[in-house]
Amino acid sequence: MHFDDGVLPADYLRHVTRKKAIIAGTGTLAIAALLLAVSSGAVSIPLTDVWRALTGTAASKRWDAIIWSIRLPQALAAIVAGAGLSVAGVVMQSVLRNPLGSPFTLGISHAAAFGAALSVMVLGTGVMHSRGADAVVINNPYATTMAAFAASLLATAAIIAISRIRRTSPEIMILAGVALGALFTAGTMFLQYFADDVQLAAMVFWTFGDTARASWSELAIMGAVTVTGTAFFFFNRWNYNAVDAGDETASSLGVRVERVRMLGMLISSLITAVIVSFLGIIGFVGLVCPHMMRRMVGDDHRFLLPASMLCGGVLLLVSDTAARLMLAPHVLPVSVLTAFLGAPAFLYLIIRGYRK
Amino acid sequence: MILSVDGLEFHYKSLSVLKGVNFGVEEGEVLAIMGPNGVGKTTLLKCMNAIHRPSGGCVMVDAADICRMKPEAIARRVGYVAQKQETGRMTAFDAILMGRKPHIRWRISEHDLRIVDSAVKRLRLEELSLRHLDEMSGGEVQKVCIARALVQEPRVLLLDEPTSSLDLRNQVEILSLVRAVVRSHKVAAVVTMHDLNQALRFADKFLFLKGGCIHAATHRSGVTAEVIEEVYNVPVHIEHVAGRPVVVPLGATETESLEKYRHEHHLTQ
Numbered sequence: 001m002h003f004d005d006g007v008l009p010a011d012y013l014r015h016v017t018r019k020k021a022i023i024a025g026t027g028t029l030a031i032a033a034l035l036l037a038v039s040s041g042a043v044s045i046p047l048t049d050v051w052r053a054l055t056g057t058a059a060s061k062r063w064d065a066i067i068w069s070i071r072l073p074q075a076l077a078a079i080v081a082g083a084g085l086s087v088a089g090v091v092m093q094s095v096l097r098n099p100l101g102s103p104f105t106l107g108i109s110h111a112a113a114f115g116a117a118l119s120v121m122v123l124g125t126g127v128m129h130s131r132g133a134d135a136v137v138i139n140n141p142y143a144t145t146m147a148a149f150a151a152s153l154l155a156t157a158a159i160i161a162i163s164r165i166r167r168t169s170p171e172i173m174i175l176a177g178v179a180l181g182a183l184f185t186a187g188t189m190f191l192q193y194f195a196d197d198v199q200l201a202a203m204v205f206w207t208f209g210d211t212a213r214a215s216w217s218e219l220a221i222m223g224a225v226t227v228t229g230t231a232f233f234f235f236n237r238w239n240y241n242a243v244d245a246g247d248e249t250a251s252s253l254g255v256r257v258e259r260v261r262m263l264g265m266l267i268s269s270l271i272t273a274v275i276v277s278f279l280g281i282i283g284f285v286g287l288v289c290p291h292m293m294r295r296m297v298g299d300d301h302r303f304l305l306p307a308s309m310l311c312g313g314v315l316l317l318v319s320d321t322a323a324r325l326m327l328a329p330h331v332l333p334v335s336v337l338t339a340f341l342g343a344p345a346f347l348y349l350i351i352r353g354y355r356k
Numbered sequence: 357m358i359l360s361v362d363g364l365e366f367h368y369k370s371l372s373v374l375k376g377v378n379f380g381v382e383e384g385e386v387l388a389i390m391g392p393n394g395v396g397k398t399t400l401l402k403c404m405n406a407i408h409r410p411s412g413g414c415v416m417v418d419a420a421d422i423c424r425m426k427p428e429a430i431a432r433r434v435g436y437v438a439q440k441q442e443t444g445r446m447t448a449f450d451a452i453l454m455g456r457k458p459h460i461r462w463r464i465s466e467h468d469l470r471i472v473d474s475a476v477k478r479l480r481l482e483e484l485s486l487r488h489l490d491e492m493s494g495g496e497v498q499k500v501c502i503a504r505a506l507v508q509e510p511r512v513l514l515l516d517e518p519t520s521s522l523d524l525r526n527q528v529e530i531l532s533l534v535r536a537v538v539r540s541h542k543v544a545a546v547v548t549m550h551d552l553n554q555a556l557r558f559a560d561k562f563l564f565l566k567g568g569c570i571h572a573a574t575h576r577s578g579v580t581a582e583v584i585e586e587v588y589n590v591p592v593h594i595e596h597v598a599g600r601p602v603v604v605p606l607g608a609t610e611t612e613s614l615e616k617y618r619h620e621h622h623l624t625q
């Protein structure tokens with residue numbers, strides 16, 4: 001075919017620049033939110049001192065300690081978790097061809113909660129302990145995390161196995177996820193019924209997603225998984241665009257649809273499993289952020305992936321900071337706030353979307 | 357011969373859908389695949405770019421067997437437009453740009469953008485290029501999808517019922533366009549169609565399927581009332597109106613079928 005009369009389309013290039021500007025704007029917002037989050041808390045640290053502490057020229061040893069060992073890991077954990085859950089949501093929505101696809105709606109979070117509950121019950125990892133704001137301390141967080149991670153991988157494996165048997169149709173995956181979520185919730189309830197009050201408190205406490213649980217070593221693991229996974233997704237951005245155009249069209253464009261769907265599900269579930277295991281259940285970020293950015297930059301994954309990643313980071317970080325400050329000196333786990341903000345925001349998106 | 361299909365068979369589980377299908381399409385030709393509902397027209401089309409792996413036989417494009425090629429290599433030779441289109445918040449330009457996917461390595465080049473721009477102009481989509489697909493009409497989306505298949509720079513275009521959801525003006529426009537593109541770019545097109553009159557008007561060759569086999573493969577002169585009656589089980593008469601062949605189904609008249617219906621259901625006047 002000969003298409004030699006084409007020119008570089010100026011209006012399209014402007015359109016692309018506008019999308020890139022939105023992404024850059026969200027990125028700037030993330031940096032601003034990070035500085036603000038680190039500066040505010042029980043002790044308010046001026047932004048100039050935050051900057052000095054971050055660049056290693058802190059004036060006060062105490063502020064240096066607060067920033068480096070408490071606030072910065074928590075703020076970065078919020079950014080990483082928000083970004084990871086959000087890109088996982090984007091990819092699940094694309095490969096499942098379903099706007100309801102998200103880490104929360106596929107039963108992976110529920111499976112993690114079951115794993116944590118099982119660890120508390122069987123391994124006895126929950127202990128009542130008085131320490132300031134936290135009434136309950138999980139005395140062996142790594143055992144609990146590993147159990148949660150194992151359970152969420154089990155859920156992922158089950159979803160993928162079921163869809164393998166019945167071929168990879170998107171509806172099957174969603175329905176399998178819903179059924180598994182219900183199953184794991186039932187399992188958790190069963191354990192809770194036989195738990196004593198300390199164990200029960202530990203189980204319930206674990207499900208409150210809380211970014212304060214992450215220290216630098218956990219942050220490193222979450223960060224590595226999220227960054228690698230996001231890079232993989234970005235590498236597949238055209239594949240996800242093609243899958244959005246329909247399985248047959250995607251195949252005709254040379255996309256191995258089943259492989260893209262399987263790997264997309266596997267990697268996004270893995271990111272979710274790691275984050276949820278370390279921090280607990282944080283709902284709605286993975287559902288709402290992709291939809292917010294779809295409205296702003298469209299469904300093109302070249303722009304949607306980076307935009308959603310940044311939006312997720314900003315949203316969870318701002319929510320986390322708000323949750324820390326709102327009822328000071330009480331510190332609210334961020335998951336409570338995301339659920340309060342996320343559910344109405346999602347309903348709004350649905351109603352606005354369907355009116356069109 | 358751009359496309360030649362040789363002894364093609366396709367089984368769905370134990371059910372044989374297509375058997376012993378042979379035909380060829382030359383440069384600049386449009387082939388219409390016709391036959392009753394469920395006869396395997398769409399299946400045949402999907403076998404031609406290995407969306408369905410044929411159970412036997414081969415599909416050769418420029419004398420190379422596509423069943424031995426990687427998916428990207430097939431996509432550089434065969435373009436496909438599905439019957440139903442998914443629409444999302446994707447601009448028409450981006451949707452067409454996706455047709456460059458089999459050629460893109462890591463990022464889009466200026467060359468890709470120029471090709472898409474040219475295809476946008478060819479299909480007169482300039483006004484719509486930055487509109488989202490979910491804000492467009494069926495005919496407009498169909499044009500975008502054809503443009504997407506064209507920028508793949510394929511040797512063979514496969515179109516599944518391209519006019520089934522379009523109004524008269526769009527039907528004529530799209531089929532004329534396909535024929536013009538096929539002639540001027542020296543490629544081949546295979547189109548499944550229900551409308552015999554449209555097929556007679558736009559296609560060069562005709563393939564009638566019946567019971568999973570080819571009943572007739574012919575040029576326009578071979579499309580006779582007898583062939584159509586054998587394939588569809590409806591008696592027809594072919595008229596020429598304004599110099600174009602028109603197929604008129606004969607069958608029972610209105611009064612006869614009313615009488616028959618009343619008789620069968622024991623209805624009185």
